[in-house]
Amino acid sequence: MTLILLAEWRRLVRERTSLWVLALLSLALGAAALSSGLDARGWRAQTDQLTSEWSAARARAAEAARAEDARTPRNEDRAVMAAFQFARGEAPPAALPALGGLALGTGGFELLAPTLRATVESRHTDSRKSERFDNPLFSESGTPDLSTCIALLLPLALLGLCGGLVQQAREDGTWRLVVAQCPRPGGVLAAALGWRALAAWGVAALASAIAFAFDPGATAWALAAWLATLAAFVAAWTVLVGFFCLLRVSSSAAVLGALSVWLLSSFAVPVGLAWAADRQARMPSRLEAIVHVRHAQQRAETQMDALVQDWYATHPTDRPATRTSHTWPVTYMPRYLAQDREIRPLMAAFDEARARRYAFVERWSWLSPGLALEMTADRLAGIDAGRYARHVQAVNLHEDAWRDFFVPRIMSYRGMTALDYASVPVFSARTPASQKTWRHAAALAALALVGLVLLVGRRSRRAML
């Protein structure tokens, strides 16, 4: 077997087509790794910058409050307005912390809004607080994330390396010699496939290591989990291409057959899974939600006076002694609270539906190895739908604390003192990583194993002849 291994290794390194395939794969994945690693670094730096900018804004607000406190008499209206302006637009960034695998791609972070900001107004009706504006052109052409490039290109590279190996030898007339001289010709094919799979995995692993090296927040655990999933992914595709090598067709037909499976599993299966997920957990309509949101806004506005009275009735200690009528922003605070009570569940339904769809598709993702790999990358980066939904829940809790802190100060016309700014609620990101990260690796490994059993079964029927 050692001699066969050695011979197949020599064949691989002397075959120009294989070397070209590996070189082009290295080039493409290397560029993607560089791009993804730099993006991940930039993403983390941006999050840190937002936090430091907020600290500076808080210090400025505290300084202004100190100056206001020193004035006699204290101007209540100005104090309220300062507190309101800070409470509506200067909340600390509530960022979904990226995990150790962010270097695999920031594409998921680009599509969602992982950094939210609490407010005493309604963040759901303000597009400035949630929308990102990366160039949609690039989303459409496909992100250059490393995980995406690997999911799409690695199977094609394996196809170029392993596709039609047996048929080619048969067309050249060398396969009969192999079968005649070798007691176990399957070993020759296994060695050829094994070396090629190892080479392809090595290129992808090296590119991944480069991307992780650029990301200051990368972790060894994430890299290990990724490399293991990558190994299972490569094994699944190698077995599949190997299966096509044993079919009694021409070498070109074997390549085209494997290519068709790649197309189906990469493009048709995800569409089918999305359709099935729609049946399981239909995504509510964003457009329809607009009508409900406006309805909630209108109702809260028409009930504004009553809501203000109700608020003071339930918070008697915050009722100002000297004022009988109120104006904006005081009159708006109970209104925002009321409309958000209606809007929040509406918006949460989107995150919940997305998480349910994601969970459903995860169960079936073994049908599309590329999708399974992409979902693993999402989990390792920390942007899977389940974790995002939990993050939004945490932000809602933080927003409640933010409002509990500011609304009484605004409604009572106390405003903020310099000392108060030291104790404003700060979002503490405690969103744990989603479990089951190994599920995809296990599913892909199982897929490879099943394929291997089929392959061995086919070999035992002497189909190789």
Next chain:
Amino acid sequence: MIAVALHKEWRAIVRDRRFAVLALALGLLLAGVLAVTARQHRLLADEKAQVAAAAREQWDTQGDKHPHRGAHFGHYVFRPESALAGVDPGLDAYVGQALWLEPHRRNMTRFRPAADELPSVRWGGFTPAFVLIALLPLLIIAFGFNAVSQERESGTLRMLHGAGVDARKLLGAKFAALLSVFGAAVPLAMAAGLALAPTGSGADTATLARAAVLALAGVAYCACLAALVLWVSARASRSRQALLVLLGLWVAFVFVVPRMGAAAAQQVVPLPSPEAFWRGIQHDYAQGLGDDGDLATRGRRVDAELLQTYGVSRIEDLPVGAAPLRRLARDAYADRVHALHFGNLWTRYQRQEDVLRLAAALSPAVAMRGLSMKMAGTDLAHQRHFEEAAESYRRGVNAAIDQWDVDNTRGLTSFESRYGGDALWRSVPPFVYVPPGIGFALRHAWVELVVLAAWATAAVALLLGSARRLSP
């Protein structure tokens, strides 16, 4: 002689079992994707119309409010679906579906459908355009990779050579056969897409002209690919080698070059973060542009002009509404600031697209992709056209409400008083968006047209050049 060779090639294609299986598979796939996309497109168009009507009804029946508070209730506007969006939805999934128009500030579109999709959305959408631009070339490769190399392997090329068959005519016939079979797919898809378009989205002259340009470009794209496939097949010593080279080229054209182009564009022309963008607008509004002075200074200047114009000494004594006049001045300034920053942002988008266009020199698929979106009206330029029309409407609506307030009040009024009613809200005309004509699309797509023509010319020239060196 070329007619005989062409006839032989056609018969060979028709008798090839691969043709029946793959053409049927691709045909069914294309029909299925067209039907599904057209249905989604129709449902979305209906939903947009319903929601727009409901949102307008909510606007009209707000009841009694302060006019400015009514204005803050705002309008939601939706970009109408273009008739060819069923063929190429382009950026539709990646730009927001709705745009909220409110006083004082310009917003970004909201609710990107892609945000709710599975991670596979990052591989690109599975649409009719994807089938035509990415999968159709694969079919051409599947048929053409051994068109010449197999003749060489089986020895028929030597026989043809010996019989004195002109290599140019032989390759020309193979090229014409491939092109006539596959070039028809794009015009057929266009016709099906138009037939399935929602009623009212219009198969008007402009749409037909756009579809015709797209169909012609599709034929040029197929010509380019057919010539490249035959060129590789003529140069390769073996069919498998030709197939692997062509698959490598396909991967590069369809997947690698667009992604690398996108990565390069993002590095070369970075975008501001959302926080920096909005902060910039806030800063310029509060501090002023150039020597305009800060908000307070500008406010004092406006007050002074008002007092002088109306010949009074106190704002409270103005014979017209003072607060809406002040608001009009402030908003006019805010509009200037927004126009500046949004203009810069769109310029950056445009420059990023220009960098991506450079990648079209390395991939005809990139040129075809850009052209397809532009003709379907689902690209960045059309989105900008819509957003600017909406912005113009936003300014008009808010100015009209403020002007009503100026005309119907005196001096300073309380923000808490409710003197605007349904008659005022109903007097605001609805937003009617007229999409730009084909001239607009062609102006934005000329680079792609030139690049595609250059690719087709170069590929055919390569093929003809290889005929001279075609060895048996």
